[in-house]
Amino acid sequence: MRKDSKENPQKKPTLPEVGQWPDKLAMPALIGGAVFTTVGFLLAFLYAGPVNGAAVDGVEVINGELVGNVLLLSQKIFYFHMPLGIASFIAIGFAVYYAIRYLRSKEVRFDTCSRICMEVGLVFVVGTMVTGDLWTRFEWGVWWTWDPRLTTYLILTLLIIAYFVLRSALKEPERRASYASVVAILAGIDVPICYGITRLVPSSLHPVIIRESGMTPDMVIALMFCMIGMMLVAYAFYRIRFRQVRIAERTQALKERLEDFE
Amino acid sequence: MNPLLEAIYSTIIPSAPFIIAAYALVWVALFVFVIIAIKGFKNSEKQLAVLEEEVEKLKTK
Numbered sequence: 069m070r071k072d073s074k075e076n077p078q079k080k081p082t083l084p085e086v087g088q089w090p091d092k093l094a095m096p097a098l099i100g101g102a103v104f105t106t107v108g109f110l111l112a113f114l115y116a117g118p119v120n121g122a123a124v125d126g127v128e129v130i131n132g133e134l135v136g137n138v139l140l141l142s143q144k145i146f147y148f149h150m151p152l153g154i155a156s157f158i159a160i161g162f163a164v165y166y167a168i169r170y171l172r173s174k175e176v177r178f179d180t181c182s183r184i185c186m187e188v189g190l191v192f193v194v195g196t197m198v199t200g201d202l203w204t205r206f207e208w209g210v211w212w213t214w215d216p217r218l219t220t221y222l223i224l225t226l227l228i229i230a231y232f233v234l235r236s237a238l239k240e241p242e243r244r245a246s247y248a249s250v251v252a253i254l255a256g257i258d259v260p261i262c263y264g265i266t267r268l269v270p271s272s273l274h275p276v277i278i279r280e281s282g283m284t285p286d287m288v289i290a291l292m293f294c295m296i297g298m299m300l301v302a303y304a305f306y307r308i309r310f311r312q313v314r315i316a317e318r319t320q321a322l323k324e325r326l327e328d329f330e
Numbered sequence: 331m332n333p334l335l336e337a338i339y340s341t342i343i344p345s346a347p348f349i350i351a352a353y354a355l356v357w358v359a360l361f362v363f364v365i366i367a368i369k370g371f372k373n374s375e376k377q378l379a380v381l382e383e384e385v386e387k388l389k390t391k
Contacts (some may be wrong), residue, residue, distance in 0.1 A: 109353070124337040139338055142345040145352045152356065192361045195356045202352040206345050305363055312370040319377045326384055 081169070083177045086314045090307055098304035104297030105148075111290035112147035119143040142206045147290055149199040151298035153221075156192035157259050159185050160224070164256030165247035171261055179245035180317065182252050183235070184309045189255075191229050197225060208273065217274040220262035227255040234282055 120137035127136040163185035170178035200218070205211050212218070231251045238244035266274045283291065 107353065118337045124334060126334045127331070128334045128338060128355045130335075135338055137338070138341055140345070142348060144349055148353060148356055148360070157348050185364075191359055195359050198355045198359070199352040202355075206348040301360065305360075305367075309363075309367050309370075312367050312374065315374045316370060316377070319381065322381055323377065326381065326388075329388070 070093045074079075081173045081175055081177060081178075084181055085177075086311045091311060094304050094307035094311070097300040098308070101300030101302075101304055102325060104293050104300060106297075108147060108151075108290055108293030108297055111293055112144050116147070116287045116290040117130075119283060127276050140207075142203060145199050145203045148293045148298075149196060149203065150291065151284065151295040152192050152195040154295065155302040156189050156196055156224075157263060158299070159189035159192060159306070160228070160252075160255055162306075163189060163252045167252040167256075170245060170249050174242070176241070176245065177314075179249065180313055181310065182249060184306055184313060186228060186231050186255075187254060187309060188305050190232070191305065192302060193221075193225050193228055196221070207326075213273065215273045216265045216269045217262065220258060221266050224255060224258045224262055227251060227258060231255065270328045 082319075118141060119138040120135075121140045122138050124138060127134050129135070163182045166178045166182035166185060170174070170182060201211060204213065204218075231248055234251055235244055235248050238247060293309055
């Protein structure tokens with residue numbers, strides 16, 4: 069049986085609800101996210117220097133600097149690609165947190181939170197896959213390659229898709245929530261594997277950016293703006309969607325009560 | 331154009347469609363999510379209107 073918090077007053081979990089303080093931050097976060105990502109986008113193209121590719125046969129002075137390599141514009145995709153990937157990991161991390169809380173308490177609202185985190189995660193996963201694939205196509209000349217990072221991220225994507233397929237396939241609410249929570253936890257297990265795979269399995273294709281500090285300060289500034297912007301957008305998306313779903317759930321509950329009354 | 335500069339800038343124009351597509355598709359994905367949320371709010375509004383009508387009917391009974 070599903071538990072209601074009123075049934076167990078001795079150990080009542082704190083339930084997320086619409087109108088609590090995090091909702092007040094949703095709109096400022098969305099506006100801030102839009103501003104930060106836009107500034108980050110502009111910095112990526114107008115402030116951060118281009119990355120050097122293969123060496124050319126000679127040296128040329130461009131803007132007072134000696135350039136002896138092919139300049140790679142395609143690297144500009146990175147400024148959105150990495151923040152999208154990190155945001156997807158964080159969203160799935162929260163989905164796991166709420167899935168565990170659901171399995172422990174059987175409070176439906178935790179399942180709702182977990183589902184919304186997975187939805188936000190899916191949006192950011194799609195963004196990461198799209199940006200990464202277009203970069204791969206141009207730089208490596210293929211649409212797909214079985215690079216360890218790509219493979220583990222594909223597994224993560226498939227697990228998220230499986231999560232939603234499972235949810236739509238099961239009609240019984242408690243069973244659906246329990247099974248979906250388990251799939252969310254499985255997706256969560258893949259997150260640290262995906263993050264750490266480039267460190268565990270050395271790959272020439274996917275560089276370890278942070279550890280190898282392969283970025284100049286101007287690149288770091290542009291990346292940080294995009295990173296903060298994406299986090300704010302992800303947070304705002306979560307709260308806005310949570311608010312919408314909770315209102316829909318409450319309206320439905322009210323409708324059912326009214327039908328009983330009639 | 332100087333052949334050396336031509337070599338240095340050789341990937342700029344060919345990579346442009348990929349970069350534009352990448353950024354555009356990300357914005358589309360984010361926009362779709364916002365549209366879904368707005369549609370959900372509108373559906374809830376409709377349901378609320380139905381509920382208000384039902385409550386009014388019950389009052390008059």
